Amino acid sequence: MGDLYNRKTMFLASIAVFLGASALCGTASTMNELIIFRALQGVGAGGLGAGAFALIGALLPPRERGRYQGMVAIVMAVGSIGGPLAGGVITGHLGWRWAFYLNLPIGLICIAWCQLLLHLPHTRCGKVVIDWLGITLMTAMVSTIVSAVMADHSFQNGAARGRAVTRSAGRRPLCFPRGGCCFPVVASGPARPRGTRGWSRYA
Incomplete structure (x- = not known):
């Protein structure tokens, strides 16, 4: 999708889906609602994961991509280990809903940063x-x-x-x-x- 339309647009859309689903997860009143909203959140998270590596490919020459992809992989590894710990602390002190609400300010900052500072050429050509x-x-x-x-x-x-x-x-x-x-x-x-x-x- 990023190749057809625009990597920046798709990355921002993934962030928006992730944030919207996070807000819905925080307001869920039943387990079924939480499961559905978490599935939607996973769609946004999948777009973020793929979009991060796609942006590296668009911004950097092949010689430099390996180093930055390694950095992203390290961040993902640290997040997979520290995320459950941080989630447990947040849930224990603030409640489980705040484990989702805390994504909102961070995501909004990320959207603003990408919108202002991330500049990529538009790659779409003709009818898709x-x-x-x-x-x-x-x-x-x-x-x-x-x-x-x-x-x-x-x-x-x-x-x-x-x-x-x-x-x-x-x-x-x-x-x-x-x-x-x-x-x-x-x-x-x-x-x-x-x-x-x-x-x-x-x-």
Whole structure:
């Protein structure tokens, strides 16, 4: 999506989704509402994670990207360890709702900083047709592979099962022509350019 429209726009949209979902989580009155709002928050968080690395690729030359990607990975690792600890302290002293509300001022600062200081070229060219079918098939294929591998505690048996699922469930659907899609999720043939219409590169 960032390649088709604009990485900055998609990154800011991800922050907005994350903040909106955080506010909704803080106001949830039932467990079902909290689960739904947390799922929405995960959508925004996924966009933030992917968008951060995409911005690094857009802002830095290849020689410098590894260092900054490593920094982002370190921050994610520290957050995964310190986040639950901080959440426990906040929940114990302020209440569980504040574990979500505290995202709001930080996120608003991030939006203002990106809007004012982050300048990227607009990359969209011409009419864009998103490959929704390819996205759906790819998601189904990856989910099936992960489920098949995790269903068996033996790595070798699970890996063999995952390869079989890849060949049977994912490979053939992705290689069907998808007419009208100028930007397929996976384009066909190692020698075909990015704009090749409607085939899968790795299928």
